Amino acid sequence: MKKYFLYLGLIMFSLLGTELTDFCLGVWVLKQPNPSITSYSFIWFFEEAPAVLLAPFIGSLVDRWSKKKMIIYGQVVAGIGTLILMLLYNSGELKPWHIMIVSGIGSIASMFVFTAFYVATTALVPKSKLVNAQGISLGLFGLINVGVPMAAPALYRLMGMDKVFLIDIVTFSVAILVFFMIQFVVVEKTEEKFNMKNDWKLVKGFLVERQGLIKLLAFFFIIHFLIGLVQVLFTPLILDFADEYAVSTIMTIVSLGMIVGALIMGGVKKFKKPIQKIMFANIFAGILIACLWTSVNTYGLAILGMSIIILFTISDVINEAFYLAIAPVKLIGRLGGFEELLVGAAGPLAFLLSGVLVDTLKNMVTAFPKTVVNYFPGTSVTLAIIIVFTVSGVLLFLISLWFSRTKSIKNLDLMYDIEMDKSSQKNNEDKIKKENQNIDKEKEVAFANTLD
Structure with a gap:
């Protein structure tokens, strides 16, 4: 697994610069005159939507290239996208819509990178180590998520946005240079001609033969939508009653999860x-999210947020390894690719909806009793987000509980056990075959020595 750690380390080093830039750009947007939660959430939308829409196309190319x-x-x-944003910022022309466009292109590029590494x-x-490998991968990503909120506010204040862009470009450049120099592992690929219609038939056939997978995709679509609402609104919630340093503290602790x-x-x-x-x-994650309203303060959000992230991390690692x-x-x-389109669209x-939802709710909650409104810190934005x-x-909670009792979902565990048994048997056969080859070589050497 040495090569796995090398490739993973390079990709994460490159990602470090990207995450620093994304964090600081989010703060920059929210610190503009008359900031809009809708504009902020739209940037998040463009960071994922283009890649999701093109995911089947990207997945098909990854299997072939x-x-x-x-x-x-x-x-x-x-990296070119980051360079463009830096030039716009230095010229005083940077606007939120510029960030949206570049983020959209960057999301497509990142989808190629991470899908290729995933395959x-x-x-x-x-196979017996896939869960461990995915755990290590998310662990490194977690370290980045801990380090970025700690470093980004200081870099933003002391060095400025232009220097943050420069750090991003350096991390990209180093990773690209090393990947050019090293010998990459040979990965099995299909020799079929590119045909999206045939690819869809293959994927559809694979899913239909394993009907529980279709329900699992439906489950994750709903879950990703609900998680997405929480994810995008967490930073605006904190900034409504605290500053970017509080965001840094809370997000650092949350990322430890x-x-x-x-x-x-x-x-x-x-x-x-x-x-x-x-x-x-x-x-359990659903229970914790529903209880966030009980602790709308720095410590409460940090502890509950970290607990929620622990559960989501475990869920993601298992799903990818599965x-x-x-x-x-x-x-x-x-x-x-098709899974990303069907599930990732959530x-x-x-x-897209979170900002509009909060901007609508914050006007409605003003009609609530003052005891309710004054219970939470900040403005009506905090109360609106807490409702969401x-x-x-x-x-x-309810959806996860219902799906857990579904027979076809339970059958997926049997499918997994069968595949792991096959893999274990194949590994044993390969081991025996290798040992027999070594024995044959030893016999040949011994026979040759006898002749001498």
Whole structure:
């Protein structure tokens, strides 16, 4: 797994610069005169929507093209976008809509990078270690999410937005240069001609043969929508009653949840019933989200937020490892692409609606009794966001509970166990075959020595 750690480290180093830029740009937008939550949420929408819409197309190309080239070219395109934003900022012409356009292009480039690496994981990590590998991957991402909120406000205040852009360009450049220099692992790819219609038939056939997967996709679409509402509104909630340093503190503590969740999954030796564990994690997450209204302060949001992230991290690690375990290598890119379109669309939809929803609710809550309005810090924005959080949490709990009792969902755990047994048997056969080859070589050497 040494190569896996090398590739992962390079991609995460590049991502560090991107996350710093995204955090500081979010603060910059919210600090503009007459800031709009809608404008802020629209940027989140454009950071995901284009990639989601093109995900099947990207997945099909990933299954057919060089994974190394896709990782390099994707980072080059994203780096050019950062350079454009830096030039606009330095000339005093940067506007939110510029960020939306560049974010959209960057999201497509990043989808190529991460999909190519996701597929390459199958050639780097044995199936029995996939959960651990995904845990380590999210653990590093968690470290970035801890470090960025700590460093970004200071960099933004002391160095300025232009220097943050420069850091982003440097991290991209280093990662690209090293990827050019190293020898990339050979990943199995399909030789079929590019045909989106045939690709859809293959993916559809794979899903239909395993009907529980269709329900699982429906489950994750609903869950990602509800999580998306919470995710995009968390920073505006804090900034409504505190400053960017409070955001830094809370987001740092919250991000620790990703590291804790990743460490838990990275240390797992044997894993059973992955889908039921996903359901249970989301059930508990729903309860915690519904209870966020009880602690609308720096410490309460930090602790509850960290607990929620632990559960979501566990859920994500299991889900990604599950698909890598059950899907044929040649189909992983296309399956992931169509899954991203069907499920990933929920996130941008939540981002698109969240700002409008809060801007509408904040006018309505002024009619609430003063005892309710004054219970929460900040303005009517805080109360509006808390209403969205509470409803989302209750729905997350109920939906996860219902899906956990569905027979076809439970059958997916049996499918996973069968695939893992096949993988274990194949590994044993390969091991025996290798040992027999070594014995044959030893016999040949011994015979040759006898002749001498």
